[in-house]
Amino acid sequence: MRTAFFVDGYNVFYGLLAGTPYKWLNLTRLLTHIAHVENPQSSLASVDYFTSSVKPELATRGIISKEAQDSYVRALKANKVAVHYGRHQLERANAPRFVSKKIGASRQDTVAIWKLEEKETDVHIAISMYRTASKQENVPPESRIEQLVLVSGDTDMAPALRAIREDFPDLKIGVVLPYRTGSKRLAPGSLKEHADWMRRVVTCEELESHQFPRRVPTHKAPAIKPDYW
Numbered sequence: 001m002r003t004a005f006f007v008d009g010y011n012v013f014y015g016l017l018a019g020t021p022y023k024w025l026n027l028t029r030l031l032t033h034i035a036h037v038e039n040p041q042s043s044l045a046s047v048d049y050f051t052s053s054v055k056p057e058l059a060t061r062g063i064i065s066k067e068a069q070d071s072y073v074r075a076l077k078a079n080k081v082a083v084h085y086g087r088h089q090l091e092r093a094n095a096p097r098f099v100s101k102k103i104g105a106s107r108q109d110t111v112a113i114w115k116l117e118e119k120e121t122d123v124h125i126a127i128s129m130y131r132t133a134s135k136q137e138n139v140p141p142e143s144r145i146e147q148l149v150l151v152s153g154d155t156d157m158a159p160a161l162r163a164i165r166e167d168f169p170d171l172k173i174g175v176v177l178p179y180r181t182g183s184k185r186l187a188p189g190s191l192k193e194h195a196d197w198m199r200r201v202v203t204c205e206e207l208e209s210h211q212f213p214r215r216v217p218t219h220k221a222p223a224i225k226p227d228y229w
Helices: 009-017 027-038 063-078 121-138 155-167 204-208
Strands: 002-008 043-051 081-085 087-096 110-119 147-151 172-176 197-199
Touching: 002 009, 002 027, 002 121, 009 043, 027 043, 027 147, 027 172, 027 197, 027 204, 043 063, 043 121, 063 081, 121 147, 121 155, 147 155, 155 172
Parallel strands: 002 043, 002 147, 043 081, 147 172, 172 197
Antiparallel strands: 087 110
């Protein structure tokens, strides 16, 4: 069963990798493993990775954070992952002031903040999944993708899964939630409703066993694992 994966990079980073020593993750190998566990007849056809470029002025480590992301993206591309960029939008906004946990938020007491949002990623993933599904009728049977897998816990993707389910009922749909073992986050029912299967957690053992080597060969200079990762 030829399988195409669509990965929300920020969802994976903050839901699965942040605060761990496993950020240098070989997505291709991990997703091949997961596809095989769910169905031994599965084979990986493609991995599309969606992210936005780090803004150094807002990152914890400044330009080092941007360089780390760039190195990781180079490692992904060298392993046949297609990388797609959205953008960040920073704008002024007002938010309720935090006083204490005993006092609720109020729109009558707000402070000015900078609001950072990632733009275009959800729409890009949805369109890419739907377009992939729509092209399969014109593909030779031996090259046809039979399963689409979303790697994200974002419920905004539920309408896209529903549309694919309704319009292309022969395609299998899977969801991999970027949650580690022990996570208290619940599986989103709206995603589960439109999927044939859902992987609820990725174990630390799986993350550890699917890491890139420290130096990943590329067409140019090797991509090197950031020291602080």
